[in-house]
Amino acid sequence: MNKLKLRQQLQQFFLEDIGERDVTSDLIFDVNEQGEIVFLAKERGVFAGEEIIKSGFSILDESIQYELHLEDGDTFEKGDKLAVVRGHVSSLLKGERVVLNLVQRMSGIATTTREAVEILDSSYTRIADTRKTTPGLRMIEKYAVTCGGGVNHRFGLYDGVMIKDNHISFAGSISKAVEKVRAQIGHMVKIEVEVESKDQMLEAIEAKADVIMFDNRKPEEIKAWIPLVPNGIMTEASGGITLDNLAGYRDTGVDIISLGFLTHTIKSIDISVKVNIF
Numbered sequence: 001m002n003k004l005k006l007r008q009q010l011q012q013f014f015l016e017d018i019g020e021r022d023v024t025s026d027l028i029f030d031v032n033e034q035g036e037i038v039f040l041a042k043e044r045g046v047f048a049g050e051e052i053i054k055s056g057f058s059i060l061d062e063s064i065q066y067e068l069h070l071e072d073g074d075t076f077e078k079g080d081k082l083a084v085v086r087g088h089v090s091s092l093l094k095g096e097r098v099v100l101n102l103v104q105r106m107s108g109i110a111t112t113t114r115e116a117v118e119i120l121d122s123s124y125t126r127i128a129d130t131r132k133t134t135p136g137l138r139m140i141e142k143y144a145v146t147c148g149g150g151v152n153h154r155f156g157l158y159d160g161v162m163i164k165d166n167h168i169s170f171a172g173s174i175s176k177a178v179e180k181v182r183a184q185i186g187h188m189v190k191i192e193v194e195v196e197s198k199d200q201m202l203e204a205i206e207a208k209a210d211v212i213m214f215d216n217r218k219p220e221e222i223k224a225w226i227p228l229v230p231n232g233i234m235t236e237a238s239g240g241i242t243l244d245n246l247a248g249y250r251d252t253g254v255d256i257i258s259l260g261f262l263t264h265t266i267k268s269i270d271i272s273v274k275v276n277i278f
Helices: 002-018 023-026 048-059 091-120 138-147 165-171 174-182 197-206 219-228
Strands: 036-043 065-068 081-087 127-130 161-163 189-194 211-215 234-238 256-258 271-277
Touching: 002 048, 002 081, 002 091, 023 091, 023 161, 036 091, 036 127, 048 065, 048 081, 091 127, 091 138, 091 271, 161 165, 161 174, 165 174, 174 189, 174 197, 189 197, 197 211, 197 219, 211 219, 219 234
Parallel strands: 127 256, 161 189, 189 211, 211 234, 234 256
Antiparallel strands: 036 081, 036 271, 065 081
8 A cells, every 4th residue: 555645645534524623622622631542343353454543643643652453454353452542632533533434444345355255265266356446545445455365456447458348349349449459558558358258258368368357157157168268368257246156156267256345335344442531
């Protein structure tokens, strides 16, 4: 996760929440009053958000000190103390809601990803995310996926070519679409083609796609088609895959299974904040 970009994003999040000032905390507490906030888990999960806690409070007050009780990717149980942050009470109160919201969401994504990895239980096929992220939070949410044991798909439209059904329809064919792209991009950019049938897969192979995505295909279809794909072409399964049917894709032989729900339909982990005044 890019720390410079993270600090810029956190600054915007704090500006959105604090505005001109925190009128409640600023009027109640003396500027020198000290205290601490303790992050406590209210349910089991996988932690993600170490850098959020480190960078978040320091943006508001460089004198704030933190004590992390676990690292990103660690599992915690209900009742576990996740972190303690100490410093000026007014600064702690200004930052705790933004930090808490992000840590809860990131830990929810990491927890769901870990569950998917464990259900798939494969030493070969990897779990990946998609672009179905919250606008403005893509870097943070994709980082959380890696904390849960997943890997990242492309970050945006700019860092990889994915030729989908609409591109194919407008271009006229998979071959034409790949040919046009291949003639204009550099050798470092991969071309992925989404296929919905065996004939489309064979056309993508003939066009020398770098990655073939099996879109909304059943495990038995993918398993039957995989032997036809040359070793130099990566394969991906996506669409219609849930935690309930994920195990059925374990033996299909695909390299990647991408799951949109890792970031767009997750439940944040319930974490509370306990306040202590010195």
